[in-house]
Amino acid sequence: xxxxxxxQPFSMHPIxxxxxxxxxxxxxxxxxxxxxxxxxxxxxxxxGFDETLLQRAEALAAVDIVAQKSHPFKPDATYHTMTxxxxxxxxxxxxxxxxxxxxxxxxxHHPAHHQPAQGLEGDLLDHxxxxxxxxxxxxxxxxxxxSHTAHAAHMSAINHMQHHHHPQSMNMHPHALGSHSSLGxxxxxxxxxxxxxxxxxxxxxxxxxxxxxxxxDVGAALASLKIPGVGCLSQSTICRFESLTLSHNNMVAxxxxxxxxxxEAERAQREKMSKPEIFNGGDKKRKRTSIAAPEKRSLExxxxxxxxxxxxxxxAIAEKLDLKKNVVRVWFCNxxxxxxxxxxxxxx
DNA sequence: ATGCATGAGGT
DNA sequence: CCTCATGCATA
Numbered sequence: 001x002x003x004x005x006x007x008q009p010f011s012m013h014p015i016x017x018x019x020x021x022x023x024x025x026x027x028x029x030x031x032x033x034x035x036x037x038x039x040x041x042x043x044x045x046x047x048g049f050d051e052t053l054l055q056r057a058e059a060l061a062a063v064d065i066v067a068q069k070s071h072p073f074k075p076d077a078t079y080h081t082m083t084x085x086x087x088x089x090x091x092x093x094x095x096x097x098x099x100x101x102x103x104x105x106x107x108x109h110h111p112a113h114h115q116p117a118q119g120l121e122g123d124l125l126d127h128x129x130x131x132x133x134x135x136x137x138x139x140x141x142x143x144x145x146x147s148h149t150a151h152a153a154h155m156s157a158i159n160h161m162q163h164h165h166h167p168q169s170m171n172m173h174p175h176a177l178g179s180h181s182s183l184g185x186x187x188x189x190x191x192x193x194x195x196x197x198x199x200x201x202x203x204x205x206x207x208x209x210x211x212x213x214x215x216x217d218v219g220a221a222l223a224s225l226k227i228p229g230v231g232c233l234s235q236s237t238i239c240r241f242e243s244l245t246l247s248h249n250n251m252v253a254x255x256x257x258x259x260x261x262x263x264e265a266e267r268a269q270r271e272k273m274s275k276p277e278i279f280n281g282g283d284k285k286r287k288r289t290s291i292a293a294p295e296k297r298s299l300e301x302x303x304x305x306x307x308x309x310x311x312x313x314x315x316a317i318a319e320k321l322d323l324k325k326n327v328v329r330v331w332f333c334n335x336x337x338x339x340x341x342x343x344x345x346x347x348x
Numbered sequence: 349a350t351g352c353a354t355g356a357g358g359t
Numbered sequence: 360c361c362t363c364a365t366g367c368a369t370a
Contacts, residue, residue: 234366239349250364288352288368311360329360330353337363338351 197251198244204258205242211265215239222261230257245341291331295321299328303335 208218216235223232233254240246241254291299298321302309309317309332318325 236350236366237364240365243349245349246365247363253364286353286367290351290369308361327352331351333361333363334352336361340362 192248192252194248197248197255200255200259201242201244201251204262207262207266208242211269213265215242218258218261221265222257225257225260225264227257227260247341289327291323291327295323299331299335303332307332307336307339 214235215238218238219233219235222230241251241258244251302317306313314328314332315325318328
């Protein structure tokens with residue numbers, strides 16, 4: 001008897017994909033940079049012998065590599081380049097509508113900011129966690145890909161919140177528990193409570209599964225809520241929300257939206273929940289560059305030494321590893337983001 | 349569940 | 360060029 005709900009293509013609506021606009025603004029500046037170890041040392045101290053650093057990092061990586069294989073070959077990772085600018089004819093799914101205004105949150109910044117002086121933790125993810133892939137594929141995923149032509153409908157002005165804050169001096173306390181500082185948030189939004197977010201995320205996931213909806217379904221369904229400024233979100237984002245792998249600000253901003261959806265979905269389920277829809281999208285290929293393990297190791301070694309390499313250094317690293325400079329630059333950006341995400345290990 | 353990428357907005 | 364929020368393509 002177990003019964004499981006599994007995944008039912010329950011899609012609240014066929015596909016409503018409107019151009020997603022997300023007027024929310026975000027902004028958050030670079031405040032955390034203040035904690036960076038060597039703000040501009042790279043130009044100074046290392047200028048003379050940054051080679052040493054590079055070599056050192058390289059040596060580090062090299063040791064590992066050598067230990068395993070003598071010499072990997074040259075992985076040609078980046079083969080993508082979707083230069084396909086297919087004109088926006090009418091290709092369905094050719095999401096030509098790239099207009100999305102990301103940013104939803106940004107009311108304040110989140111804590112997190114400490115950098116491992118050299119604890120080279122990089123990301124060590126966890127990878128591999130198979131096991132439950134339950135809801136895998138809905139027979140008919142509603143998701144995405146809207147296809148509409150590019151009619152430029154500018155709704156504009158939905159909700160533009162602007163705000164600014166000063167660099168430095170922000171940073172909040174991770175434990176606010178019910179206490180939001182008295183900062184008068186004029187708008188009235190402020191609820192930086194990590195603990196609550198955590199529990200909400202968990203409850204959300206459970207109820208979502210109960211409804212038999214996949215993460216992708218949720219993201220697509222959001223558009224139907226017609227909340228000003230909120231379009232659909234991807235499976236990735238829903239997943240990250242559930243696993244708390246988003247910045248604190250991002251979590252706070254998304255919570256109300258997802259909460260609204262959950263509410264609506266449970267209500268709708270009661271009423272009528274039949275509306276399977278099959279849709280199909282067609283083609284679009286954006287290739288994801290794949291950086292091989294050896295190269296990744298080197299990058300991690302460099303990152304441990306200098307998380308924010310200069311353009312020149314990035315170029316040098318790119319050349320040594322046979323990667324495109326942009327790939328290396330983006331890699332560093334992503335590492336920094338990962339390092340900052342909601343990881344309250346230090347504060348908790 | 350995650351890696352690499354794009355883009356808006358800010359310096 | 361960076362940071363942030365997000366997304367597509369994947370493992």
